[in-house]
Amino acid sequence: MKIALLGYGRMGQTIEKIAISRGHDVVLKIDKDDNDYDITLADVAIDFSLPSAAFGNITNCLNNNVPVVSGTTGWLDNYDKAVALCKEKNGGFIYASNFSLGVNIFFELNKTLAKMMSNLNQYNVTMEEIHHTKKLDAPSGTAITLAEGVIDNNNNYDDWKLDESDKSTRIPIVAKRIEDVPGTHTVNYESEVDSINIEHVAHNRQGFALGAVVAAEWLVGKAGVFSMNDVLNIG
Structure with a gap:
């Protein structure tokens, strides 16, 4: 080829x-x-x-x-x-916002978890993505795909917002830029009594x-x- x-x-x-x-x-x-x-x-x-x-x-x-x-x-x-x-x-x-085979499995896991959490209003969703300092866009396309996966499968959210901290119908995404980090994405569901987190960590490109x-x-x-x-x- x-x-x-x-x-x-x-x-x-x-x-x-x-x-x-x-x-x-x-x-x-x-x-x-x-x-x-x-x-x-x-x-x-x-x-x-x-x-x-x-x-x-x-x-x-x-x-x-x-x-x-x-x-x-x-x-x-x-x-x-x-x-x-x-x-x-x-x-x-x-x-694709991310071609990693593992990330695309992670996308499906994220959708499944969002459906399971849809009726549990006591949990608030937040996301964090970390990339190398040369990445130009924020949040990452992968983080946006994850947010859209939650929005499409969870009745509690209708949008996402970069660095928003207040609790609303918008999913806050924190974007960090750290030298030599290929890509880490975390989806957090947090209530007063516990937290559920799923995460994908890329070790290299x-x-x-x-x-x-x-x-x-x-x-x-x-x-x-x-x-x-x-x-x-x-x-």
Whole structure:
């Protein structure tokens, strides 16, 4: 499989190593200022670029019949446009806020717990995410996905809010930036008598990178808008 890497930071470099170890060829490595390339050289593209570049990268892929996997967060104001273009071009597209196989299982666990806690009004939900200091967006896309998973499955909440501390129908998310932390996400249910916490801790970036390559392998030859639940056959 011939892969184009759109974004060649630390994540792109980790994806390259894993892709090569799985027998694939990386035919394009596009940095943030490089717009002069032929995306049709690739069988599939993996986008871990900047938020400002992601939608343009995805559009370029879909317009040229190259399926694309995107893990860039912070661009989702244009997500519906990407979905519409994918359907118009009969292309292949996967977006995930986190490609880690473990995190996607964690997403489903979070939804299940939210359903179980829906009628227990004495518990208040809070979330915390910790990432490395180079992460540009806050809260993380993963934290937003977790919050949306609670909102969709628990009658007590209808929105989320960054760093809000008052108890309301909005889930407060605390975002911390600490050097060299790949990603830690915690969902807390707290009452006056006890607490229930679920947590995912990434030890390195390899889990994210492996999931992106697995998604790209799965996507080639398919048409439609998919998620990691489709890739893993869960949910």
